[in-house]
Amino acid sequence: MTRSDILEKYPKAGDNLISILHDMQNLSEWNYLSKEDLQAAADYLELPFSFVHGVATFYTMFSLEPRGKKVIRVCQSPPCHLTGATEVAAELSRILGIGFGETTPDRLFSMEMTSCLGVCGVAPAIMINDEVYGNLTADRLKEIIAEKRREK
Amino acid sequence: MKKRLDVLICGGAACIASHSHDFKARLIEVVKDKGLDEEINIIETGCMGPCELGPVMVVYPDGAFYIRLKPEHAEPIVEEHFLKGRPVEELLWHTPEARKIVEEKRQVPFFEKQRKVVLTNCGRIDPENLNEYIGHDGYLALGHCLTEMTPDAVIETLTASGLRGRGGAGFPTGLKWKLTRQAAGDVKYVVCNADEGDPGAFMDRAILEGDPHSVIEGMTIAGYAVGAANGFVYVRAEYPLAVRRLRNALDQARQAGLLGENILESGFSFDLEIRIGAGAFVCGEETALMASVEGHRGMPRPKPPFPSQSGLWGKPTLINNVETLANVRHIIMRGADWFAGMGTAKSKGTKVFALSGNVNNTGLVEVPMGITLREVVYEIGGGIPGDKALKAVQTGGPSGGCIPAEQLDTPIDYESLAELGSIMGSGGLIVLDEDSCMVNMAKFFLEFCVEESCGQCSPCRIGLKQMYEILKRITAGKGEEKDIAQLRQMSETIKSTSLCGLGQSAPNPVLSTLTYFMDEYEAHIQEKRCPAMVCTDLITYTVLADKCVGCTACARKCPVNAISGEVKKVHVIDQDTCIHCGACFQACKFAAIERR
């Protein structure tokens, strides 16, 4: 699928902007929105570039900087915090060698903080792209990262 | 004609004493009425054995063994079993092994004590199978509304039920529907708020993933009632499975003629679209949500005008929470009185809560309003892990407050929680045990709001940040006497001048902890001590001279070289260099490091 394929899926109405931005970001190998992406959306929907830029920068799930192929979001909300989110974050940092807001040198993983993922019953939890992992322990984390590396 | 069924009714003394003859007479009557007396052989036999289960009956060739029969069972048995070949399960006796498990009372109170309404289908039906939903009474309520009820009648039923918005504010749903219906204009919208952003809340996610059609049905009924032809479900992007299942359900409903043009051939048309969020908690606020649906930055705007007057693209818009909408079909099918029969005087029906934190059974519980917090935490939640004491239960997420242990017998309803300085909120219940620091908790929620603030208005953008800075100082051991008064004063200002609900309620966790846990604030400020030993900067580590054997384990672990000492001599921690990380405490095998 290309950028134009995505745009053509949607009627030319401004309320499709966020869906379009999501699709373009998901298409990108590095999980981000390039300047060209924003411009294409602006042109298609006949909106000012500044407006589209404003929308993209308002929402935390959009990134204007390239990230890893797999974005790891670590939940920092109270239920996860109470059950060990700090240790999870520390362990991930240890395994990957990066901190929050950073990407591994091989560009495979990025680590970010996130607000509640909505799986508090199996806290502590993380999300890697679209998949959620709960009941995390140091061993589980090692397994998950190893599995993700194999996936490529 | 050979009889196709042999029905043996026990005529033993015990069964007769249990009025088996009344049942037998009624059975013969019904069989005759249905014209089946030529095909069915009804015989009375001698004692069959399990007398305490009488009156009993066996049907051959099926071998179905019925127990505890009453005359009113005759008709269903004839209808379902004799005519359609489906034995009536509820009246059958089950095999010994299964009975054993039942007798051993293998029931966790977690399920037993709940009253499932909205969660009825969750975990039982396949959410990707429309037929299963229909098989469990799905879309019957919609059918009833479209064929037997006027829009006003639907609104009256909702109003009479007493249903209040389950998203947190608790606004009477019937009234909201009425206001939207009454608003001028031909174009109206129905919006479902599925942007469940409250930390600790996951009720709406479970409903969308487990029973998506119930929400679609609720929205369609709402559309009919208020006069809308289109709707949107706004789902947060952190819920990809919910989006997938909902999308699938919409396709199925459209294909089956249950959504879209001319629904159930009634002449009423209504369709829905999904809109996805992108990681902004503020978009759970209705005006910010609408801005997001329109493709803008999710910035709230002042109210009035309220969405029912002027919402999406300036048109009257009904916005309801997922759980509110999921209740609609039940109220239509079983009646307003049934719903109003559950709960308390001003808070009717059931509520789904999400239990998380320091509690044994985490997950979703649906209980009638009015149940106490103690029942929820201890009987359903199974109590606190490690048998620790409960310190507080946080309700309402970042807009709510903490209910301390002394208030645990408060019945849960909108009014009583507000009286205690908290709110019902969307349903998140975070349990905090004795090892939690309430000042740290307040700081945590405030940090959340600071990050999620849209930045439009000064009280929220600047005020919350300043409050957060104060709390950071307090938890770092740099609190001052005037901080408490300042926190209170700022809270007041921010609450009364913020543009939207996020700012207006953000100070609540601080105010609530100041009310119930002032002693913890005072310890942090005056004694520079964290009683729960959570705030690392306030924990002092000292070497106990009489226990230290000079093994140097602590000195080697210390990341800032704050510990000095020779081998086999007592070590000393330099308090000025110490960063309070606790590595030495973990490393010491001789319990020679004191932590205060």
Place this chain on the structure above:
Amino acid sequence: MKLEDLKKIREKHQKDMILRDGDARVRVVVGMGTSGIAAGARETLRTFLEEIEKRNVADVIVTQAGERGLSSHEPIVTVFEKSKPNIVYGNVTAEVARKIVAEHIVNGSPLSDYVLEVSE
């Protein structure tokens, strides 16, 4: 469709119809809400399918459902059986799934250690 058609579909698919009218004796329902998936329910589902195929158990169907709510005990699996009570199991890892197939489904003996709820 009309309302009457809806009612006909309802009749056909009412509770436990799949078991009463169909060839299946047992229906295994694996909770596949995000909580369950986050706790490993996909592997549980896969294991049930593999084990049933391996043992050639013909009269069992495996389906999915949303979450029942007890997140702390996920993955959760419900076993529906003709003429027997329904049993809800908790903490069903791949290993437990194999045991359920062998002991409960094939040999008729539920695993009481993992039972959360029994309903008739």
